[in-house]
Amino acid sequence: MMVTKAAPAPAPESVGNGGRLASLVVRGADATGIVAAVSSVLSGHGANIVSLDQYSDDPQGGAFFQRTVFDLDGLQAALPVLRAAFDVELVKRYDLSYTLRDLSVPKRVAIFASKSDHCLLDLLWRHRRGQLPVSVSMVISNHPDAADAVHGFGVPFFHVPSMGTDKSAAETEHLRLLRDNVDFVVLARYMQILSGGFIERVGVPIINVHHSFLPAFVGAGPYAKAKERGVKLVGATAHYVTEDLDEGPIIEQDVVRVSHADTAADLARRGADVERAVLSRAVLWHAEDRVVRHGNHTIVFS
Template sequence: MTVPQASPASAAKRSKGADDQASLIVQGVDATGIVAAVTLLLSKHGANIVSLDQYSDNPQGGAFFQRTVFGLDGLQAALPALRADLDEGLAKRYGLTCTLRDLSVPQRMAIFASKSDHCLLDLLWRHRRGQLPVRIPMVFSNHPDVAEEVRSFGIPFFHVPSMGADKSAAEAEHLRLLRGNVDFVVLARYMQILSGDFIEQAGVPIINIHHSFLPAFIGAGPYAKAKERGVKLVGATAHYVTQDLDEGPIIEQDVVRVNHADTAADLTRRGADVERAVLSRAVLWHAEDRVIRHGNHTIVFA
């Protein structure tokens, strides 16, 4: 069973409205009695279930997934006993993997960006408005262009140049600053390819936003290519990053309709709108433990 522990730094800043609430993610092989066991165990500890979502891809021994949010007075003090009971009552008895997290401790999210700032600034604005339950300890860019705008939000900005084919120096600096300070990373139109070694060493989920439904119109100038093909839809895909480029589990997708009269600039503008919306939803759902990875796809309790 995995029970993330809040660092002293993150515990100092707690999410409003989430005091004494926790999320419990359960996954494994489906079997009779799992839901009853979860609810009975939580009731035994005096917890009140706020919401419960579940999914099974085959009730006859298929994969089972459940997200439960519950309230419990004195949650911090109760966590050790609750963790022990989950380990005995669910992990060992049913062979399940359980992840328990105190929702009052926001996850720490680092953002990587390049010159395009629409996704970056949208995330920073939503965070400032209290719409994203995260902390943002740092923003990285391989260009200095967005430095002042990022700092105007009171968030540390780090310019880490990444030039040429050898990215090892830049990635080493990123890892030095990330290590122990973040819970996940968001690539807000970061126009650099991450190496497999970086992904492995980062050791945290990495979320990327990609123009269009993958894997269409890869490379530079995607909206100009889309215009040339006479597309009728432009869209965006948010997905987890794996060592296979743009092949990771998809979290969210959306599209907007376009037509023959739209210019490449129109497509770019409308594409930026949908990119912002898709990325913000993916980040929110991840931050609220609504996304469960299973192989190369996801279960999203949105």
């Protein structure tokens, strides 16, 4: 196992706001007065609403979702007071659930990768450029190939082999590395299937990306198979991981048009471009509390 020393990760969303911004995400059954209740609590404590997005799938008692970002001087000291107020106004009064988070504290992410490094390096590059408000706790790979590249970003790299049908030893090591160190996991073209037991025990959301040919072009060489079928679109899907392989709630998708003149290598290159873009948007939106899971689909306040 190889490890490199970490460098302090930037907190992009804290730049310029001095730790004043927070996100409030509310969900539950729709009812009259929810938005007013949220606004009343925030204004009553001196907070200024910066943005507010809401969605109801049925105004007559359907599911309601709201994301609010607000600015407040002395936010850290005010958070416990705000939670107490929301417990009364939202939980007790409306039977809603909510999350309240200081946006200046970036979510900690672990990135899993294999030999294909395009998604991994894109995330690390965007993070270094200040485009992803996360703290990259570590990169874990079942191959050592990306160690030097990851080292260049000042991020810890762990090589955990995962061979054969029994993945229990690798997953035990993964859990040891992740425990209390991450808020979510990203599979950046990690070419291993996670067991249901691992998904349950890791205890944090897991985001995956795959080419949108699934399930039509499963297995090895999907772009060669796509070329043989004369596809006119290639794309990618980012989704949350569940025990049902590639069936989790979708966060983001995109496609690009291709033609008969494109080779299988052209399709793979263009597909990789879409994978990078789709995964980075999914990670950004999750990191900014823009994604709400509801059953097997998502509400995305993008």
